[in-house]
Amino acid sequence: xxxxxxxxxxxxxxxxxxxxxxxxxxxxxxxxxxxxxxxxxxxxxxxxxxxxxxxxxxxxxxxxxxxxxxxxxxxxxxxxxxxxxxxxxxxxxxxxxxxxxxxxxxxxxxxxxxxxxxxxxxxxxxxxxxxxxxxxxxxxxxxxxxxxxxxxxxxxxxxxxxxxxxxxxxxxxxxxxxxxxxxxxxxxxxxxxxxxxxxxxxxxxxxxxxxxxxxxxxxxxxxxxxxxxxxxxxxxxxxxxxxxxxxxxxxxxxxxxxxxxxxxxxxxxxxxxxxxxxxxxxxxxxxxxxxxxxxxxxxxxxxxxxxxxxxxxxxxxxxxxxxxxxxxxxxxxxxxxxxxxxxxxxxxxxxxxxxxxxxxxxxxxxxxxxxxxxxxxxxxxxxxxxxxxxxxxxxxxxxxxxxxxxxxxxxxxxxxxxxxxxxxxxxxxxxxxxxxxxxxxxxxxxxxxxxxxxxxxxxxxxxxxxxxxxxxxxxxxxxxxxxxx
Amino acid sequence: xxxxxxxxxxxxxxxxxxxxxxxxxxxxxxxxxxxxxxxxxxxxxxxxxxxxxxxxxxxxxxxxxxxxxxxxxxxxxxxxxxxxxxxxxxxxxxxxxxxxxxxxxxxxxxxxxxxxxxxxxxxxxxxxxxxxxxxxxxxxxxxxxxxxxxxxxxxxxxxxxxxxxxxxxxxxxxxxxxxxxxxxxxxxxxxxxxxxxxxxxxxxxxxxxxxxxxxxxxxxxxxxxxxxxxxxxxxxxxxxxxxxxxxxxxxxxxxxxxxxxxxxxxxxxxxxxxxxxxxxxxxxxxxxxxxxxxxxxxxxxxxxxxxxxxxxxxxxxxxxxxxxxxxxxxxxxxxxxxxxxxxxxxxxxxxxxxxxxxxxxxxxxxxxxxxxxxxxxxxxxxxxxxxxxxxxxxxxxxxxxxxxxxxxxxxxxxxxxxxxxxxxxxxxxxxxxxxxxxxxxxxxxxxxxxxxxxxxxxxxxxxxxxxxxxxxxxxxxxxxxxxxx
Numbered sequence: 001x002x003x004x005x006x007x008x009x010x011x012x013x014x015x016x017x018x019x020x021x022x023x024x025x026x027x028x029x030x031x032x033x034x035x036x037x038x039x040x041x042x043x044x045x046x047x048x049x050x051x052x053x054x055x056x057x058x059x060x061x062x063x064x065x066x067x068x069x070x071x072x073x074x075x076x077x078x079x080x081x082x083x084x085x086x087x088x089x090x091x092x093x094x095x096x097x098x099x100x101x102x103x104x105x106x107x108x109x110x111x112x113x114x115x116x117x118x119x120x121x122x123x124x125x126x127x128x129x130x131x132x133x134x135x136x137x138x139x140x141x142x143x144x145x146x147x148x149x150x151x152x153x154x155x156x157x158x159x160x161x162x163x164x165x166x167x168x169x170x171x172x173x174x175x176x177x178x179x180x181x182x183x184x185x186x187x188x189x190x191x192x193x194x195x196x197x198x199x200x201x202x203x204x205x206x207x208x209x210x211x212x213x214x215x216x217x218x219x220x221x222x223x224x225x226x227x228x229x230x231x232x233x234x235x236x237x238x239x240x241x242x243x244x245x246x247x248x249x250x251x252x253x254x255x256x257x258x259x260x261x262x263x264x265x266x267x268x269x270x271x272x273x274x275x276x277x278x279x280x281x282x283x284x285x286x287x288x289x290x291x292x293x294x295x296x297x298x299x300x301x302x303x304x305x306x307x308x309x310x311x312x313x314x315x316x317x318x319x320x321x322x323x324x325x326x327x328x329x330x331x332x333x334x335x336x337x338x339x340x341x342x343x344x345x346x347x348x349x350x351x352x353x354x355x356x357x358x359x360x361x362x363x364x365x366x367x368x369x370x371x372x373x374x375x376x377x378x379x380x381x382x383x384x385x386x387x388x389x390x391x392x393x394x395x396x397x398x399x400x401x402x403x404x405x406x407x408x409x410x411x412x413x414x415x416x417x418x419x420x421x422x423x424x425x426x427x428x429x430x431x432x433x434x435x436x437x438x439x440x441x442x443x444x445x446x447x448x449x450x451x452x453x454x455x456x457x458x459x460x461x462x463x464x465x466x467x468x469x470x471x472x473x474x475x476x477x478x479x480x481x482x483x484x485x
Numbered sequence: 486x487x488x489x490x491x492x493x494x495x496x497x498x499x500x501x502x503x504x505x506x507x508x509x510x511x512x513x514x515x516x517x518x519x520x521x522x523x524x525x526x527x528x529x530x531x532x533x534x535x536x537x538x539x540x541x542x543x544x545x546x547x548x549x550x551x552x553x554x555x556x557x558x559x560x561x562x563x564x565x566x567x568x569x570x571x572x573x574x575x576x577x578x579x580x581x582x583x584x585x586x587x588x589x590x591x592x593x594x595x596x597x598x599x600x601x602x603x604x605x606x607x608x609x610x611x612x613x614x615x616x617x618x619x620x621x622x623x624x625x626x627x628x629x630x631x632x633x634x635x636x637x638x639x640x641x642x643x644x645x646x647x648x649x650x651x652x653x654x655x656x657x658x659x660x661x662x663x664x665x666x667x668x669x670x671x672x673x674x675x676x677x678x679x680x681x682x683x684x685x686x687x688x689x690x691x692x693x694x695x696x697x698x699x700x701x702x703x704x705x706x707x708x709x710x711x712x713x714x715x716x717x718x719x720x721x722x723x724x725x726x727x728x729x730x731x732x733x734x735x736x737x738x739x740x741x742x743x744x745x746x747x748x749x750x751x752x753x754x755x756x757x758x759x760x761x762x763x764x765x766x767x768x769x770x771x772x773x774x775x776x777x778x779x780x781x782x783x784x785x786x787x788x789x790x791x792x793x794x795x796x797x798x799x800x801x802x803x804x805x806x807x808x809x810x811x812x813x814x815x816x817x818x819x820x821x822x823x824x825x826x827x828x829x830x831x832x833x834x835x836x837x838x839x840x841x842x843x844x845x846x847x848x849x850x851x852x853x854x855x856x857x858x859x860x861x862x863x864x865x866x867x868x869x870x871x872x873x874x875x876x877x878x879x880x881x882x883x884x885x886x887x888x889x890x891x892x893x894x895x896x897x898x899x900x901x902x903x904x905x906x907x908x909x910x911x912x913x914x915x916x917x918x919x920x921x922x923x924x925x926x927x928x929x930x931x932x933x934x935x936x937x938x939x940x941x942x943x944x945x946x947x948x949x950x951x952x953x954x955x956x957x958x959x960x961x962x963x964x965x966x967x968x969x970x
Contacts (some may be wrong), residue, residue, distance in 0.1 A: 063727040066604030074602060117559060119551030119781075122928060210695055211780070211928035239781070242548040242932075295696070296604075296724070443607060443696035445726075446720040476955040 014019065036471040040396045040464040043314045047460035048400060054310035054459045055452050056086075058303050058372075061289075062296040062447050066299050069293040069331035070346070071093075071103025071264030078289055081303070082269045082330055089313050091271030099350035101333050103264035104128050106293050107257030111230065113240070115251040121236045122448045123201070123296060124213035124227040125256040126185060127336055128220070132199070136255035137228070139198050141240060147184040150191050159196035161186070162252055166237055170382070171207040174377075175370060175433035178440075181205045185231070193226035199254050200229040203237035208438035211235055215292055216441045217336050228256055266290065266332035268347045273312055275470065278322035282358065283326050283470045284365035284424065285312060285462070288334035295445030299436065303372035303450060311462035315470070322470035324363060328420065331415040335367075336462040352418035358383055362424040364469050364476045367413025368462065370431040371440075374454045375461040379405040381425035383478040389468070396464045400457055405430065425476035427469070429461050500526050517603070521956040525881045525949040528799045532945035533885060538946045539795035540937050542570075543723040543788050543857075546774075547781040554778040555818035555831070556588025557751030563774055567754045567790070567815055574798050576756030576813065586818050588747040588749035592742030596715065598725070600736040601621055606721045608686070609698035609779060610741040611670060612712040612821055613705070617684070621740035622713070624683050626725060632669040635676050642932050644681035647737055649674070649688075651722055657690040659862075660855060660918035663925075666690045670716070671704045678711035678933035684739050685714040688722035693923035696720055700777055701926045702821050713741055721866050751775065751817035753832045758797055760955065761806035767843065768811050768955045769850035769909065770797060770947070773819035773832060780930030784921065788857035788935060790815050796947035800955070807955035809848060816900040819854075837903035847909040849954050849961045852898025854946065855916040856925075859939045860946040866910035868963040874953070881949045885942055890915065910961035912954070914946050 046052065048397070065078040079096055086094040111121040139162040142152040146167045165184040170177035184202050192200040204214035213231040232240075243250050269289060275281065287304030293299020312328045331347030352359065357375055364381070378397055380390050394404055405428070411417065412426035420426040432454075437447050469476075531537065550563040552837030564581055571579045589612055596606040624647040629635040631652045650669040655662035668686045677685040689699035698716040717725070728735050754774060760766065770790030776782020797813045837844065849866070863882055865875050870893070879889055890913070895912035896902065905911040924930050954961075 059727065060731065063724060063731060065602060066598070066724070074604075077602065113551070117550060117562065119559075120778075209933045211697060211931065212695065235933050238933060239551070239931070241547060242544065246545065246548060293605075319798075444720075446696065446724070448694045448720050449725060 001050060016148050030262045036468050037392055037396060039318055040467045043318065043463040043467055044396055044400060044460040047310070047314060047463050048456055050456055052310040052456060052459045053313055054303070054455050055450070057306035057309055058298060059447055061305065062298045066296045067293045067482055070290045070336045071101045071261060072268050074292050075266060075332060079269050080269045080332070082289060086269065086271035090316050091312065092274050094271045096267045096269055097350065097354055098265045098267040101264050101266045101336070101346070103261040104336065105259050107131070107259060107363045109230065109256040109258070111252060111254045113243070113250060114253045116248045119239070119251065122192055122211045122213055122233040123230040123236070123254070124215040125258050126189070126231060127217040127292070128225045128230070128257055129189070129217055129218060129229040129256065130225055130227070131256045131258045132228045132254055136253050137198055138251060138253040141250045141252050143241065147188055147191065148186065151462065153195050154271055155195070157195055158192060161197055162199045162201060162254070163192035163195070163197045163321040164201045164237070164240065166203050166241055169205050169437060170201065171206055171434060173432055173434050174179060174430065175436070177207070178205060178437055188214065189218050189225050189227055189229040190221040193221070199227050201232055204231045204234055206234065206437050206442065208439060209213060209234050210444065212442040212444050214441040215294060221300060228254060230254060233405040234251050266347065266378065268332055268351050269330040271328050273316045273321065273326040275324040276347060277323040279325045280361050281324040282362045283324055283466055284362050284416060284419065285326065285328050285466060286331060286365065286367040286413060287369055288332070288415055289330040290332050290335055292335055292441050292445070294441070295439070296447065298445050298447045299371035299449055300440055300445055301334070301369045303453060303455060304368035307368045307372070307455070307458045307462055310459045311466055314459070314463040315467055318467070322467060323473065324470040326466055326470050329415070334414050337414045348415040352422055356422070359419055359422045359424055362419060364427055365412065365416045365419050365424045366427040366429065367416045367460065368429070369413050369415070370433050371436040372455040372458060373432040373451045374457045375402050376428045376432050377405045377430040377463065378402050379409045379428040379430065379477065381427065381476045382408050383425065384474060384476055389472065389474045393468055396468065397461055402462055428464070429465060431458065494583070495922060497836065507867055518783070521953050522877055524803055524804060524956065525952045528803065528948040528952055529885060529945040531797070532799060532948050533941055535941055535945045537795040537941060538798055539788070539791040539940050540935070542791040542794055543783060543935060544932055546790065547783045547787050552778045552808070553774060553776045553782055554588065555751050555775045555821045556586045556746060560751060560775050560817060562752050564752045564815070564817065567774060571754065571756035574802050576797065577759050578758045581752045581754055582839055583750045583752040586749050586751045586821070586831070587819065588746040590744045590746060592616070592744060594715065594741040594743070596737060596739045598728070598735060599738040601733045606737065607696045607698055607718040608715040608721070608739070609717060610743050611674070612700055612702040612777070613657045613710045614674070614703060614714040614741065614743055615710055616741045616743045617713045617739055622683055623736060623738040625695065626735045626737050628726065628729060632673055632676065634915050635673065638680050640680070642680055642969050645675060646682055647684045647686060647739070648677035648680070648682045649686045649722070649725065651688050651726055653688065654690050654692055654922060656919060656922070658919050659915065660921070663690060663922055664694065670701050674703050674710050674714040675706040676711055678706070682712060683723040684712050686717055689716045689719055691719065691922050691925060694719050695929065697927040697929050698763050699926040701778060713739060714798065715739060715741070751832065753817055754815040755838050756813050758801045758806065758811040760809040762808040765809045765846050766809040767847045767849050768809055768951055769901060769904065770811065770951060771814045771850065772853040772854055773899060773900055774815040774818070775820055777816050777820055777926050778932070779926070780924070780927040781932065783930050783932045784856035784934055785925055785930055786854045788817070788940060789853035792853045792857070792940070792943045792947055795944045796951055799944070799948040800952055803952070807952060808958065809955040811951055811955050815925070819899050822899045833900040833903045837907055844904055844907045844909055847904060848910055850901045850904050850909045851912040851914065852901045853914070853943065854900070856897050856921040857935050857940040857943060857958065858913040858917040858920055859942045860887050862915040863887050863888045863950065864894045864913040866912065866961045866963065867893050868910065868961055869959060874957065874959045878950055878953055881953065882946055885945055887946060889914060914950060916943065
């Protein structure tokens with residue numbers, strides 16, 4: 001999860017310039033049961049009380065199918081299961097849309113310090129990384145505190161050696177610590193290769209201190225990852241640093257049997273709650289069904305699929321349909337998404353391509369892909385950030401701990417971003433990411449890490465907000481200001 | 486660490502029946518700088534302030550030598566390093582005493598759910614466990630909530646199948662949760678084999694929920710572990726339980742290339758601070774230098790070796806020697822200690838055998854082997870629990886958070902227990918074990934888990950208490966009560 005696209009700085013929007021209307025801050029006084037805010041509040045409270053299917057969904061998904069790497073049998077069977085469940089939940093227009101991918105298969109990977117004294121290391125090959133020779137490869141380790149330092153290394157410094165970037169990721173609530181550190185994983189192998197390295201390693205991009213490496217996709221150069229690349233668990237990176245600090249020259253032996261399956265396919269699973277008045281207008285809810293291969297993809301992104309499915313189910317079971325259609329898309333192959341070709345064939349691109357003609361009727365899109373800890377922040381499109389819609393949404397959401405974002409977002413999730421880039425307005429229900437990067441992309445991404453009460457709060461936020469958006473006729477798109485304004 | 490011997494119930498001792506003497510509860514009023522209590526207080530405060538070598542010791546030990554399994558090159562090199570350091574620290578009579586062991590070598594181990602759908606499992610073969618056939622073995626999983634339930638299974642229930650004991654370990658401060666759960670690891674393989682099982686698995690004996698299995702030694706039947714035996718990480722055990730709860734029959738494939746080295750040896754490292762008046766009388770401080778192979782043996786038991794060495798170094802550097810000799814023993818091959826033959830050849834037995842003639846002059850023995858979290862409880866031999874010695878010790882130790890144990894102990898540590906069984910009085914500075922079993926015997930037993938402030942408190946407790954014992958002429962042995970008393 002989480003896009004590896006760069007963020008674009010944006011101007012500040014005032015969150016406090018909202019016009020004060022009659023019902024602001026209090027319950028609406030004289031609405032009928034069918035009024036959008038009353039329904040949203042009902043859905044919120046039902047979800048918070050545990051009356052939603054999210055936990056059951058993520059439990060069964062992760063238990064039955066385990067890891068669901070892009071292009072795998074497990075991913076495909078999970079998609080078939082999800083489509084069958086969508087139908088059983090009463091969703092409409094349920095379909096599976098396939099697209100071709102090159103699947104990366106880890107095989108086995110292992111590593112050891114070979115000198116001064118043999119010690120095992122805990123590593124994981126980075127996604128898309130090529131294998132080592134069958135006998136492995138070995139070299140002296142050269143350490144860099146950051147990608148910047150590696151880039152600045154003198155020519156030839158790394159010839160025949162193994163680069164190690166030791167940068168620590170900073171723990172933040174908004175996940176910016178990840179954005180600040182992930183460059184080493186994405187661009188490190190290419191930079192190391194450019195300096196003559198035979199392999200690349202980095203301290204895992206993660207905030208924990210367990211012997212569990214954080215994998216993740218890495219960047220291509222001329223259509224491939226140039227050298228084998230590995231994430232070390234944080235304690236293993238520190239072990240090498242301490243050995244070097246004792247004056248030792250450290251040699252490491254690396255082995256990976258990674259391979260590629262070029263004729264694989266992945267798929268997006270789609271289901272709808274059709275709108276009662278404007279069914280052609282779509283509020284798009286996204287999450288991804290694939291996962292990394294080490295864990296079972298519980299918080300990345302089983303919970304996202306559970307949250308949006310459970311929210312849509314609550315909407316489906318309301319006394320009446322919302323005006324607009326709510327479309328749930330469980331994307332495939334998110335984890336291997338690349339900023340550019342040749343990695344472009346992933347679910348988010350496939351959806352935006354396949355539904356290009358409909359995107360003008362997509363009124364809003366959002367994604368749940370930062371685990372299952374509580375939502376603390378709402379971002380709405382700039383076009384509505386100062387109006388009654390945002391105010392109503394906050395009246396419903398603030399009681400469950402959600403504030404307005406102080407700044408607009410340009411990054412709504414890897415899956416929906418291609419649609420957003422095509423003009424669909426994005427919204428965000430930002431999740432507390434403080435714990436997320438302890439387990440992100442590690443073997444530890446398993447069901448036991450899901451906090452059920454916080455998962456329920458997520459469902460509450462999504463059900464309520466999506467109801468308000470779908471049962472409105474609000475135009476979320478920014479339009480040129482009319483002359484004279 | 487931690488003995489797998491059963492505990493023997495003992496009568497309660499009143500901790501409150503101590504006679505009230507003049508200085509009880511307050512600082513001694515008119516002592517010289519050389520008075521034992523004043524020196525002990527000085528040593529305590531120096532250690533607490535960080536003026537001790539414990540962290541440096543455990544850092545260098547775990548960094549240079551990594552895992553130190555019994556009988557390995559790493560264990561031997563660590564012993565040679567420790568002996569050299571003992572000499573450099575000014576310890577006397579430094580020696581290495583070797584003894585033969587059969588070394589167990591893990592090789593590689595792996596496992597997967599093979600049906601209903603392939604999923605990887607995270608496992609660790611239990612110590613001493615025989616390998617599977619090279620192609621692995623596979624069978625249907627049959628679950629039991631406890632060893633008791635496995636024992637009670639009907640004859641033939643497990644023929645051709647794989648047993649799984651799913652019992653959870655309870656988190657406790659005193660480590661009794663481990664004692665209550667470890668029976669499945671020790672006796673499970675033999676019980677499963679008796680019922681026809683082809684392999685044995687258990688939910689790791691540990692209190693965490695990470696994908697890191699807890700290994701540990703298991704019991705022999707007729708001189709060997711009868712079938713391959715594995716610990717599953719807690720989330721993996723739960724995954725199998727949930728699959729079964731969904732109505733699936735779960736099959737597992739297991740592979741281990743474990744092997745044995747029959748002509749290996751291990752060793753104890755010994756050093757002393759010789760006493761000034763009664764050098765033949767020994768206060769024995771124990772910890773073990775070997776570790777399991779998955780982590781680097783930081784808290785099991787690198788910190789124990791660091792604590793007793795740092796305490797002895799503080800005593801060595803005091804203004805004068807204590808009356809009695811302080812002997813530090815870093816034992817080898819503790820982790821494979823077995824309650825009986827043929828596993829009897831471990832450091833604790835080797836020491837008690839080799840020094841049999843001296844044991845009558847061993848006045849007291851204790852061991853540090855439950856990590857590095859703070860000491861919270863002092864146990865002294867029953868012979869002195871009601872007297873001035875215990876009271877003085879508590880005056881020095883209670884200010885750093887240590888209370889008297891309400892009950893006597895019969896379990897002072899796997900290494901010193903053979904000496905205690907031969908009549909040497911035991912003492913215990915019990916460590917808070919609340920966190921210990923999160924990482925015990927896992928790959929996560931690494932330096933980053935050591936809390937330096939708590940480590941210093943341990944050194945303070947050991948230096949102060951051992952000074953008081955060594956600079957006294959107290960007789961810690963229980964003697965028959967004289968007639969008329």
